[in-house]
Amino acid sequence: MFNNAIVRKPCPNMVEGLTEANLGKPDYHKALLQHARYIEVLRQLGLKIDVLEADNRFPDSVFVEDVAVCTPHCAVITNPGAPSRNKETTLIMDIIHKHYEQIEQIKSPGTLEGGDVMAISSEYFIGLSDRTNEDGAQQLIDILERYNLSGHMVDLSDVLHLKTGVSYLENNNLLVYGELKGKSIFDSFNKIEVPDDEAYGASCLWINGTVLVPAGFPKTKKKVEDAGYEIIELEMTEFEKLDGGMSCLSLRF
Ligand code: CIR
Numbered sequence: 278m279f280n281n282a283i284v285r286k287p288c289p290n291m292v293e294g295l296t297e298a299n300l301g302k303p304d305y306h307k308a309l310l311q312h313a314r315y316i317e318v319l320r321q322l323g324l325k326i327d328v329l330e331a332d333n334r335f336p337d338s339v340f341v342e343d344v345a346v347c348t349p350h351c352a353v354i355t356n357p358g359a360p361s362r363n364k365e366t367t368l369i370m371d372i373i374h375k376h377y378e379q380i381e382q383i384k385s386p387g388t389l390e391g392g393d394v395m396a397i398s399s400e401y402f403i404g405l406s407d408r409t410n411e412d413g414a415q416q417l418i419d420i421l422e423r424y425n426l427s428g429h430m431v432d433l434s435d436v437l438h439l440k441t442g443v444s445y446l447e448n449n450n451l452l453v454y455g456e457l458k459g460k461s462i463f464d465s466f467n468k469i470e471v472p473d474d475e476a477y478g479a480s481c482l483w484i485n486g487t488v489l490v491p492a493g494f495p496k497t498k499k500k501v502e503d504a505g506y507e508i509i510e511l512e513m514t515e516f517e518k519l520d521g522g523m524s525c526l527s528l529r530f
Pocket residue numbers: 294295296337340342343359362391392393438440441519520521522524525
């Protein structure tokens with residue numbers, strides 16, 4: 278169960294955010310509405326939410342998940358591999374200090390972004406991507422082990438972040454897309470496959486029994502419903518344009 282979430286409002290400069298999606302510039306006002314609805318739904322699902330103010334110096338700062346990893350025992354401030362995002366970590370310190378006594382940090386030359394970290398109870402899967410290197414992943418594993426948690430690296434070649442292609446829906450159910458379908462490290466899970474023409478559908482988020490599903494991916498939606506979940510569809514178009522998924526808009530703990 279999650280009790281808390283941290284989010285950051287989108288800033289006008291988000292139109293300059295990093296993207297490989299080629300879907301055009303996001304519409305800032307539409308993004309504000311989509312973000313407000315996201316917060317409303319998290320509240321409905323029982324989370325207490327800290328809403329941080331927008332910061333126009335960092336176009337991608339709405340994707341707050343990438344700057345910290347929140348575990349039950351400690352928070353880890355990351356070291357984002359994207360140069361334009363690296364200093365976003367300084368913006369998250371105060372709120373993390375409000376919630377955690379044990380705070381750790383990934384240090385250079387290690388890089389790590391939270392989108393590459395997927396927790397499945399006490400096991401953490403860490404994607405090796407263009408943003409997260411082996412040094413950063415090993416630092417995280419060493420930290421986790423000090424808190425009786427464990428970590429495993431997962432090689433990636435296509436997706437931006439690990440969670441671009443995989444979402445854990447609890448109850449042993451793992452939603453998988455693309456290269457993640459074939460990873461043997463996930464063979465003990467019940468894999469729910471996202472069809473090739475619905476890539477962004479993989480970006481679902483389990484919150485306290487309900488699964489948030491991006492609107493516009495009917496085959497994925499049906500598969501999640503068929504797995505027995507209550508779902509809520511959310512318009513995510515303006516964040517999709519920046520390669521941002523459902524999970525990257527919040528830190529949950
Ligand atoms: C970036 O490229 O860093 C942002 N435009 C998107 C980050 C998405 N984060 C995530 O999936 N955790």
